[in-house]
Each structure stands twice: as structure tokens, then as C-alpha cells.
Amino acid sequence: AKTLGARSIQFFSASDDEAAARRRALERDLSSALANDQLWLAFQPFLDLGNDRIRGFEALLRWQHPTLGPIPPSEFIPIAEETGLIHSIGHWVVKTACLAAARWPRDLRVSVNLSVLQLKNKTLLDGIVVALAEAGLEPRRLEVEITETVLISNFEETISFLQSLVSLSVTVALDDFGTGYSSLTYLRKLPLSRLKIDRSFVQDMLTDADCAAIVRSLVELAHELRIEVTAEGVETPEQLDYLRCVRCDEAQGYLIGKPLRIGEIPGIAAEPVGQ
Numbered sequence: 001a002k003t004l005g006a007r008s009i010q011f012f013s014a015s016d017d018e019a020a021a022r023r024r025a026l027e028r029d030l031s032s033a034l035a036n037d038q039l040w041l042a043f044q045p046f047l048d049l050g051n052d053r054i055r056g057f058e059a060l061l062r063w064q065h066p067t068l069g070p071i072p073p074s075e076f077i078p079i080a081e082e083t084g085l086i087h088s089i090g091h092w093v094v095k096t097a098c099l100a101a102a103r104w105p106r107d108l109r110v111s112v113n114l115s116v117l118q119l120k121n122k123t124l125l126d127g128i129v130v131a132l133a134e135a136g137l138e139p140r141r142l143e144v145e146i147t148e149t150v151l152i153s154n155f156e157e158t159i160s161f162l163q164s165l166v167s168l169s170v171t172v173a174l175d176d177f178g179t180g181y182s183s184l185t186y187l188r189k190l191p192l193s194r195l196k197i198d199r200s201f202v203q204d205m206l207t208d209a210d211c212a213a214i215v216r217s218l219v220e221l222a223h224e225l226r227i228e229v230t231a232e233g234v235e236t237p238e239q240l241d242y243l244r245c246v247r248c249d250e251a252q253g254y255l256i257g258k259p260l261r262i263g264e265i266p267g268i269a270a271e272p273v274g275q
């Protein structure tokens with residue numbers, strides 16, 4: 001792996017546009033990243049605001065490139081999608097997250113992010129079923145997070161896929177709610193257990209009265225629809241207080257816990273699983 005990474009750097013002449021060169025290097029190296037154990041999962045906790053207990057963890061993908069160092073998912077997930085690698089990588093994420101969660105206390109769930117392209121792959125459902133069975137994880141302990149942008153193309157197909165998951169007892173969360181193409185239709189038609197309010201709302205809600213009203217109303221609306229609410233990107237005790245005050249169900253963010261290697265989380269089984 002190391003020689004491959006080094007070679008990819010030397011391959012391009014100095015006149016190459018740096019960003020384009022980096023992009024090509026990443027494109028090529030991502031295909032072997034999985035086989036070379038460069039991918040790993042960080043886990044970030046969800047805090048239950050009702051009882052102050054940790055309810056579970058979200059799996060966040062990490063790529064440690066041998067020469068370029070850590071590559072953020074915002075940079076390599078789009079590459080994985082364009083190259084089609086997202087299917088094998090996404091399957092590895094589900095499998096690894098299920099194996100990890102199977103070692104946690106049984107009241108903790110794990111959530112994984114699913115990309116738009118993954119939902120189009122007919123083998124995803126089978127992959128999830130097999131991952132759950134092989135890990136011995138109860139399906140109700142797995143949640144999938146999808147973003148609104150995922151939904152724009154073939155809505156009906158997405159609904160039926162999500163319904164298949166729900167019939168297995170896997171739960172579905174709508175991620176980054178409030179950004180992009182939010183539509184109340186999604187809340188009405190998708191079999192959602194959870195709505196995750198985007199970090200941008202949490203960031204502004206204490207300085208912007210309109211933003212505070214949106215957060216408060218979203219929680220109310222979701223509860224009317226029997227959907228739980230998780231606020232993302234909580235960084236201050238004041239934000240946490242406000243969220244408690246408006247009866248938000250869960251909080252996630254640096255204040256509660258940064259994404260960590262599973263072995264670094266206190267009280268959680270440290271045996272390495274695919275890491």
C-alpha cells in the first residue's frame with residue numbers, strides 16, 4: 001500500500017494543477033484502500049436528553065491515506081460514488097458497524113450513512129440482511145441515515161426499499177433535515193423513525209430567533225408524526241439546554257463526544273473489528 005501511495009505522488013509532474021493531481025491520486029488509491037486496511041470507522045455518540053444516557057453511535061467513515069494523511073469523507077465519498085466503489089465500501093461500512101455494535105450493551109444502536117447510489121443497488125438489502133445475521137445483531141439496533149438529496153430521484157423506489165428495511169425492524173433516519181430540498185412530503189410518506197436537524201440550525205438557534213422557532217416547531221411537528229428528533233452539531237451547554245427545553249429527544253455533537261475509534265470510547269468493548 002505504501003509504495004502505491006508514494007508512486008501516485010511522483011507520477012504527476014510539478015506543472016500539474018495540484019488539486020487535480022490530488023483528485024487523480026485519490027481516485028486511483030481509493031480502489032485499494034479497503035484491501036489495504038486504510039479505511040476505518042469512527043463512532044460518535046447520541047445522547048438521550050430525557051435521561052442523559054448514551055443511546056448509541058453513528059458510524060463515520062475515515063480514510064487514512066499512506067502519504068496524504070487523513071482524507072475527509074466530504075472529499076472521498078463523491079469519488080467513491082463516481083467510481084462505483086461506494087457499493088463495496090458501503091457494504092464494508094454496514095458489515096463493520098454491525099460487528100462493532102454486536103459487542104456493545106444491548107440497548108445501544110448503531111447508525112450508518114447510506115449514499116444515494118447505494119439505494120439504487122438491488123443487492124444492498126441482501127447485504128444488510130447478511131451483515132446483521134453474520135454479526136448476530138438484532139435488526140432493531142441498526143439505523144440507516146439517508147439525506148434528502150438521496151430522495152429526489154426515484155422516490156417510489158426509495159420508499160419501497162425503506163419499507164423493506166422497516167419490515168426487518170431496521171429503523172430509518174432522515175439526515176441533515178432542513179438543508180437542501182426539504183419537503184414535508186418526505187415526513188409524510190417515508191417510514192421514518194427519526195429526523196436529524198442539521199447542524200446549521202443548531203449553530204444559529206441561540207442568536208437567531210427565527211432559527212430557534214424553526215427548531216422548536218420541527219420538534220413539535222415530528223412528535224405529532226411520531227418521529228423522534230436528534231439535533232446534530234451540539235457544541236455548547238447552552239445549545240443543549242435549549243434543546244432540552246423544546247423537548248428534542250437526542251443530541252449529537254462535539255459537546256457530547258467527537259467521533260472516536262471504538263477502542264477510545266470509554267466503557268465500550270475495545271476489541272478491534274475490521275480496523
Ligand code: C2E
Pocket residue numbers: 044059060061072073074077093112113114115145175176199232233234235252253254255259
Ligand atoms: P453527517 O452524516 O451529517 O455527519 C456529521 C458530520 O458532522 C461528521 O463529519 C461529524 O464528524 C461532524 N460533526 C459531528 N459533531 C459535530 C460538531 O459538534 N461540530 C462540527 N463542526 N461538526 C460535527 P464527517 O465525519 O466529516 O462526515 C461528513 C459527512 O460524510 C457525513 O455527514 C456523511 O454525510 C458522510 N459520511 C460519513 N461516513 C459515511 C459513510 O460511511 N457512508 C456515506 N455514504 N457517507 C458518509
Ligand code: CA
Pocket residue numbers: 058113145175
Ligand atoms: Ca449522518
Ligand code: CA
Pocket residue numbers: 175176196198232
Ligand atoms: Ca447530518
Ligand code: CA
Pocket residue numbers: 176
Ligand atoms: Ca451533513
